[in-house]
Amino acid sequence: MTLINKNRKRDLPTFANINLLGTCNANCYFCLGKDIEQELYGLDHLNDHFMKWENFITFLNFCKANNIKQLYMTGQTADGLQYKYLDELVHFLQNNLQFLVGVRTNGILALEKMEVIQSMRAEIGYSIHSLDPETNYKMMGSHIMPDWDTIIPLSGPNVRVSIVLTQYNISEFFDIVKYLSKFENVRYIQLRRISTDTRMELLKDDIIAYEEFYKEFTIAYPSDATFYLAQQHTLYGKQLNFWRTVETSINSYNYFTDGTMSDMYFIVEGYLKYRKQPGKK
Ligand code: SF4
Secondary structure, X not given: OOOOOOOOOOOOOOEEEEEEOOOOOOOOOOOHHHHHHHHHOOOOOOOOOHHHOOOHHHHHHHHHHOOOOEEEEEEOOOOHHHOOOXXXXXXXHHHHOOOEEEEEEOOOOOOOOHHHHHHOOOOEEEEOOOXXXXXXXXXXXXXXXXXXXXXXXHOOOOEEEEEEOOOOOHHHHHHHHHHHOOOOOEEEEXXXXXXXXXXXXXXXXXXXXXXXXXXXXXXXXXXXXXXXXXXXXXXXXXXXEEEOHHHOOOOEEEEEOOOOEEOOOOHHHHHHHHOOOOOOO
8 A cells, every 4th residue: 555645747846945954853753854863964054154054145136036935944853943043044045135034833932932922924833743742852852841822822823723733732632722712812723644755664654643533634624625736624713734845836945054955845855856975066
């Protein structure tokens, strides 16, 4: 049985990601960076000024030329909020180059970095996988539970929450959605299925658990629309997108802070195809 079907017919890219490389303050077992752990090993740009990132300006020019307006600070081995020069970077991208910047983050540093989060003009994406410290630790390898009750209301009008649904937190699904439904600024909730190119054996039980859950869920709560091929549902007044990442049609460009530039949405494939070889322009 094929568990993951990659959709290669993608729409035109509408945004770009800046993939920060370093050592993350969490350790999610499903992290996509673990698919290429060896290739990314030792790369750390958390404290490097962005003007020193190879090909960064070339990538920004490429984005401009291709009509990309939204840039997201994210990471494959690090969290976007860990970046030392984040405020300067966001200011530079938004005020000097007129991009709209957003972030994808686990929220661990959100209160500390709230000022820069509030300055961002694109979507703020928080990953909230559990409200239970033990389950959270199983999923994220971190004992830190961000104070979402404080963080979310402070984060502006354009918040999205992603929940990676796995065998560990599926039983908590309704509780998490209900909890999030009280925040007016959470515009929608993305239910992500684990994605992997190289660790299927290890992660297949989670993928199966997601699909089994969805089968039951959709009988009780039928889909009301689609978003880039992801099924949309409504629960507790919130829009839910069941997001099988590589099976959607959304598209993006990707920059990695080691200088790798990719025109592919598929993170792992794109990185391996275009990986910046040391010393090569
Ligand atoms: S927070 Fe993101 S980058 Fe960090 S380990 Fe988890 S999935 Fe990977």
